[in-house]
Structures are given as C-alpha cells and as structure tokens.
Amino acid sequence: MTSPQARAVALPLLALLLVAAVLGLQVGNGGGDFVPTASADPCTPRAVQSAATGIDALSEEIVLLGLDGAACRLGVSRESLLLSIVQDQRPPGTVDAVRGGLQDAVGRLDRENRLPKASVLADEAIGLSDLSGFVKVALRAIPDRLIDSQLDTGEVLGRAVRAIDVAQLLDNLNDPGLLQRSVQDAVVQAARDEIVDRVRTLF
Amino acid sequence: MRRTRLLALAVGIVLADSAIVTLALPQILRELGGTVTGVAYVLISFNAVLALAAVPAARLCQRRDPAPYAAVGLVVFAIASAGCALAPSMNVLIAARVVQAVGGALVVVACLELLVASTGSEPAGVRRWIAAGVIGTATGPVIGGLLTEAISWQSIFIAQVPLVLLAVPAALSLRLRPRDTPQAGPRGADAGVEQDKGERPDVAANLALGLVSAALTAALFLVVLLLVEGYRRSPATAALAVSVVPLAALAARPLARLARAGARSEIVAGTLLVAGGLAALAYLPDARLFWTVAPQALVGLGLGLTVDALTLAALQSRGPRVRHGGWTIAARHAGVVLGLALLTPVFTADLQQAQVPAQESIAALVLDAQLPPQTKIDLAVGLADRLSKESGRVPDLHPAFAGLRLGVIDQIVADRLEGQLDDQLERAATQAFRNSFLLAAGLGLLALPFLLPLPGRRW
Numbered sequence: 001m002t003s004p005q006a007r008a009v010a011l012p013l014l015a016l017l018l019v020a021a022v023l024g025l026q027v028g029n030g031g032g033d034f035v036p037t038a039s040a041d042p043c044t045p046r047a048v049q050s051a052a053t054g055i056d057a058l059s060e061e062i063v064l065l066g067l068d069g070a071a072c073r074l075g076v077s078r079e080s081l082l083l084s085i086v087q088d089q090r091p092p093g094t095v096d097a098v099r100g101g102l103q104d105a106v107g108r109l110d111r112e113n114r115l116p117k118a119s120v121l122a123d124e125a126i127g128l129s130d131l132s133g134f135v136k137v138a139l140r141a142i143p144d145r146l147i148d149s150q151l152d153t154g155e156v157l158g159r160a161v162r163a164i165d166v167a168q169l170l171d172n173l174n175d176p177g178l179l180q181r182s183v184q185d186a187v188v189q190a191a192r193d194e195i196v197d198r199v200r201t202l203f
Numbered sequence: 204m205r206r207t208r209l210l211a212l213a214v215g216i217v218l219a220d221s222a223i224v225t226l227a228l229p230q231i232l233r234e235l236g237g238t239v240t241g242v243a244y245v246l247i248s249f250n251a252v253l254a255l256a257a258v259p260a261a262r263l264c265q266r267r268d269p270a271p272y273a274a275v276g277l278v279v280f281a282i283a284s285a286g287c288a289l290a291p292s293m294n295v296l297i298a299a300r301v302v303q304a305v306g307g308a309l310v311v312v313a314c315l316e317l318l319v320a321s322t323g324s325e326p327a328g329v330r331r332w333i334a335a336g337v338i339g340t341a342t343g344p345v346i347g348g349l350l351t352e353a354i355s356w357q358s359i360f361i362a363q364v365p366l367v368l369l370a371v372p373a374a375l376s377l378r379l380r381p382r383d384t385p386q387a388g389p390r391g392a393d394a395g396v397e398q399d400k401g402e403r404p405d406v407a408a409n410l411a412l413g414l415v416s417a418a419l420t421a422a423l424f425l426v427v428l429l430l431v432e433g434y435r436r437s438p439a440t441a442a443l444a445v446s447v448v449p450l451a452a453l454a455a456r457p458l459a460r461l462a463r464a465g466a467r468s469e470i471v472a473g474t475l476l477v478a479g480g481l482a483a484l485a486y487l488p489d490a491r492l493f494w495t496v497a498p499q500a501l502v503g504l505g506l507g508l509t510v511d512a513l514t515l516a517a518l519q520s521r522g523p524r525v526r527h528g529g530w531t532i533a534a535r536h537a538g539v540v541l542g543l544a545l546l547t548p549v550f551t552a553d554l555q556q557a558q559v560p561a562q563e564s565i566a567a568l569v570l571d572a573q574l575p576p577q578t579k580i581d582l583a584v585g586l587a588d589r590l591s592k593e594s595g596r597v598p599d600l601h602p603a604f605a606g607l608r609l610g611v612i613d614q615i616v617a618d619r620l621e622g623q624l625d626d627q628l629e630r631a632a633t634q635a636f637r638n639s640f641l642l643a644a645g646l647g648l649l650a651l652p653f654l655l656p657l658p659g660r661r662w
Contacts, residue, residue, distance in 0.1 A: 007464045007465070007468070008465050009468070010462070011464035011469060012468060012475055014472065015476045015479070018479070019478075019479025019482070019483070022479065022498060023479065023483050025497065026483050026486045026494065026497075029488035031488045034487060035630050035631075036563070036564040037564045038564075039564070049573065051572075051573040052575050052576055059576070064570060077563060079563035079564070082566050082570070083566060
C-alpha cells in the first residue's frame with residue numbers, strides 16, 4: 001500500500017519519465033537534425049555529372065563547376081550566388097568571379113582528362129555551325145587523328161570562355177534558353193575559330 | 204438528463220469555437236485574402252473578447268436569474284455564427300467572431316449555474332461544466348478540420364446554429380426561483396449582499412490556468428498549421444492526426460482516478476506532460492505523421508490532467524461560484540490570446556527566415572539533378588515562380604513539375620526530385636516551427652511556480 005505522499009510524488013515523476021522517453025526517442029531518431037540540407041563548400045571540388053551528352057553535357061559541367069569556382073572566389077555558396085544572380089542582387093565582382101570560375105572549370109576538366117577529344121567536339125560543332133555545306137564536307141574530310149593532333153580542346157574552351165559576354169549573360173538570365181545557348185554558341189564559335197585558324201596555318 | 208446534455212453541449216460548442224477554425228484558417232485565407240497574421244485574428248478576436256466578457260457576464264448572472272442570459276447568449280451566438288458563415292470579407296468574419304464571443308461568454312457562465320441546477324448537485328454540475336469545456340476545447344480543431352474537408356469552412360459555423368438553439372428551451376425551462384439564484388444563497392438576503400462582493404479570485408490557479416492554456420494553444424494551433432501549411436496535408440488528415448489530443452485528454456481522468464495522487468500532483472504532472480509534449484514536437488525526426496502521435500498524446504494527457512483540476516481548484520470553496528467560473532474562463536482565454544500573440548509573430552518570422560536555406564537547398568538539388576540542362580532551366584523558372592507567388596508561406600511546388608514534358612526516364616528522375624524538394628520544404632517548416640514549440644513549452648513550465656503548496660492555498 002503506497003502512502004498519499006508517495007503517490008503525489010510518483011505521478012509527476014512518471015510524467016517526467018514519459019517525457020524523457022518520448023524526447024529521447026525523437027532525438028535518437030534524428031529529431032533536431034531534420035533541417036534543410038546545408039550548402040556544400042564551393043571550394044571543395046565536387047563530382048559533376050550531366051544527364052546530357054556531347055557539347056550540352058560539356059557546357060553543363062563547365063557551368064556547374066564554374067559556378068562553384070565563382071562562389072569560392074566570392075566566399076559564398078554556389079546556391080546563394082545563383083539565387084543572388086537570379087534575383088538581380090549579385091555581389092560586386094560577380095562578373096570577374098564567374099569568368100574566373102569558368103576558366104578554372106575548363107582547367108580542371110583538362111587536368112582530369114575529362115575533356116572530349118577535339119575531333120568529337122569539332123564534328124558536333126561543325127554540325128551546329130552555319131558554315132556552308134561545302135566547307136562542312138571539307139572540314140569533316142579532315143582525319144580525326146589530324147584534328148586531335150592539331151587542336152587542343154582545352155584551348156578551344158579557353159577561347160570560348162574568353163569570348164563569352166558574362167555580364168550580358170547574367171543580365172539576361174530571365175530568358176531560360178539564353179544561358180545554354182550562349183555557352184553553346186561560344187563553344188561552337190571557339191571550336192570553329194580554332195579549326196579555321198589551324199587550317200589557315202596549315203595552308 | 205436531456206436538458207443537462209443540451210446545456211453541456213452548448214458550453215462545449217462555445218469553447219470549441221476557441222480553436223475550431225484552426226484547420227480552416229488556410230482555406231479562409233485563400234478565400235477571403237489577407238495575411239497569416241491577419242487570419243490569426245479570427246482566433247485572437249474570439250478568445251480576447253471571451254476573456255474580457257466572461258467576468259462581466261458572470262456578474263450579470265450572479266445578480267439575476269441566469270436562464271434568460273443563457274437564452275440571449277445562445278441566440279446571439281447562433282446569429283453571429285450564421286454571420287461568420289456568410290462573411291464576405293476577413294473584417295466581417297472577425298467582427299462576427301467578436302459578437303459570437305460576447306454571446307458565448309453569457310452562455311458559458313450562465314450554463315455553470317444552470318448545470319448545477321439541472322443536475323441538482325453542485326459537484327456534479329461543476330464537473331459537467333468543466334468536462335464540457337475540456338472536451339470542446341480538445342475536439343474543436345478535429346471537428347473543424349473534418350467539416351472543412353468534407354464540406355467547407357462555412358459549414359463549421361452553420362452546423363453550430365441549430366445545436367446551440369436547441370439549448371434555448373432547455374435553458375429557459377430552468378428559470379431559477381429567487382432562492383436558487385446565485386446572489387441569494389442559503390445564507391439569505393443579507394448574505395447575498397456580502398456574496399455579491401464575493402471572495403477574491405484564486406490568482407495562482409487562474410494564472411497557472413492561463414499559462415497552461417497559452418502553452419496548449421501551440422498544440423491546438425501550431426500543430427495544425429505545421430501539418431496543413433508546412434507538410435501540406437489535407438485538413439481531414441490533419442484532423443485525424445490531431446485527434447490524438449482529445450483522445451488522450453479523455454483517457455487522463457480515468458488514469459488520474461487510478462493514480463489517486465491528489466489535485467496538485469495531477470496538475471504538476473499534467474503541466475510537465477504539456478511542456479514535454481511541446482518540446483518533443485520541436486524535435487520531430489521527419490514529417491511522417493506518426494512522429495506527432497506520442498508528443499500529442501503527452502499534451503493530451505497533460506490537458507486532461509491540468510485544465511479541469513485547475514478550474515476546479517480555482518472554484519473550490521469560493522463564492523460566488525459563477526463569478527469564479529467567469530474568472531477561469533477569462534484566465535483560460537486570456538492565456539490562449541497570450542499564446543497566439545506570442546507565437547504567431549515568432550513562427551511567421553521563423554517561416555520567413557527559413558525561406559533562404561530552403562531556397563538554397565532546392566537550388567542545390569535542381570543543379571545536381573540528372574535531368575537535361577534545358578529541363579533544369581525550365582524547372583528553375585517554374586520553381587522561382589512558385590516561390591515568389593507564395594512568399595511567406597510554404598509553397599506547393601507541384602505546378603512547376605506538372606508543366607514539364609518529359610520522357611519516361613526523365614519523368615522518374617523528376618518525380619524523385621519533386622519528392623526531394625518537398626522533403627527540403629518539410630525540413631524548413633519543421634525548423635521554422637521549432638522555436639514556437641519551445642517557447643510554448645516554456646510558457647507551460649512558467650505555470651509550475653504557481654503550483655507550489657504555499658500557505659493559504661486551498662488545494
């Protein structure tokens with residue numbers, strides 16, 4: 001038989017035990033950690049994989065890695081940088097940081113031997129270009145081995161990055177296709193210019 | 204017996220109105236427009252006016268036969284309920300809620316006397332009155348949610364009209380004879396004058412009641428908002444989820460009888476359970492509803508142990524009974540107002556702050572998604588549109604995905620991405636509500652010092 005005093009103390013103690021059990025269960029199962037995923041450090045290299053192929057994939061990888069590089073230079077997360085660009089509140093130095101980031105991206109892909117051979121890039125670039133049919137046939141007749149020995153993909157892309165008008169690109173992001181088109185056009189243009197330069201040098 | 208039930212039902216309906224529209228608030232907001240803070244006034248106005256009107260209404264019922272006041276209150280409440288249902292704007296709805304609360308105050312305090320008369324026993328009548336209030340408060344959000352889902356938010360108010368009007372004849376049939384009226388008690392007319400002044404209210408019990416009610420507001424208001432607005436569950440699903448609170452509250456009384464620990468021990472235990480349950484709601488491991496069950500069960504048990512015991516403690520051996528009943532209603536609903544006034548700005552500010560990490564995590568997932576670049580760009584434009592359209596609220600991202608034209612593989616990837624984005628929103632919402640739940644738990648714990656067994660306390 002328990003005394004009234006013991007029963008009076010037991011009920012609040014039982015309540016505390018129940019609370020501790022429920023809180024323990026919640027926290028033990030990740031309660032407190034159920035928060036939005038934190039942004040990754042843009043200065044730590046991350047693996048980038050595109051669902052596209054060819055120049056589209058290459059463009060996407062360069063843009064994603066370039067965004068990382070730009071964010072790292074500015075000391076913000078890539079998501080924060082992207083949102084500030086989209087919301088027209090980009091921090092000072094964004095244009096230079098983006099260009100630098102894109103150059104870093106090309107350099108990284110080149111170092112990691114992840115850039116496609118120039119012949120692959122050139123074939124797709126020729127197909128997308130507005131060159132005349134005769135010139136296209138002539139360029140395609142050049143053996144891949146010759147193109148690969150004469151053209152460095154890293155050089156082509158470096159040229160493309162230098163050619164992109166980053167400020168205009170960032171100002172016109174409200175056009176959904178512009179980002180992709182601008183990068184793609186710059187790559188195609190750079191490949192064509194590089195090929196034309198090399199061809200001119202050959203003759 | 205039928206008369207007693209109708210009167211208890213009327214008390215339950217009035218006190219259920221304190222939180223009955225909680226689950227309907229998102230729908231009201233969509234239909235009548237306004238802000239989250241603005242729509243909170245649909246709750247705040249009712250509770251504030253009920254708190255302010257309860258004691259003056261009790262004074263009226265103390266001086267004269269409470270039956271006509273109950274009848275007038277029931278009719279005013281019914282007309283105002285119809286007004287709520289027909290309200291064309293938020294301002295009209297809030298005004299109708301104010302009138303509802305004035306009528307409701309008369310109903311609740313007058314019915315305390317009428318239930319005592321109807322049952323023929325003070326303890327039985329008081330217990331019926333308290334139980335009706337506890338059940339009404341606890342079941343209000345559940346009933347409101349089910350009606351909102353099944354019919355509309357207006358149906359909540361329409362359904363009340365016939366139910367409260369049924370109690371009018373019951374109230375009028377209990378016209379108390381002069382010797383039964385509260386001001387002329389067994390001590391005669393002279394004593395009536397003394398009793399009219401009455402004893403001072405039990406400050407400790409009423410303050411504790413107010414603080415526990417403020418904490419309970421979080422359970423009845425924030426949980427519903429988290430489920431409906433944060434996790435985008437339907438009002439019916441949310442209603443079923445929050446039905447844990449009334450079920451646990453009903454189980455509390457038999458458990459207390461089994462424990463035989465005494466009123467103070469029950470109130471202390473109940474307060475700890477309310478605070479602990481709210482703290483557990485602040486640490487939900489994910490957005491699955493079953494994680495809310497145990498914390499809500501703690502809150503429900505706490506509600507069942509504290510509110511009726513504290514109300515009884517505030518009424519115990521104090522006269523006039525109706526006046527002290529009015530004080531308990533004032534304390535409870537002032538507590539609800541305090542809870543809403545403190546919690547609403549905290550959670551709306553936290554919800555606003557949660558937007559940045561949520562947007563960043565959404566941006567990261569879209570950037571890294573294994574979708575074609577053009578699809579990602581189209582999706583980003585759609586998502587930005589959703590986020591800007593529902594600024595300050597947790598957005599529904601589905602329309603951004605519904606507009607995409609994708610192949611089978613890409614559709615699978617997009618579906619998985621949509622799930623991941625919703626998960627991030629749920630994480631952001633859970634985080635945004637955390638401070639409010641913890642603040643509410645703190646409000647509950649503030650009641651503990653008023654429960655100490657100090658000299659002069661009658662309970």
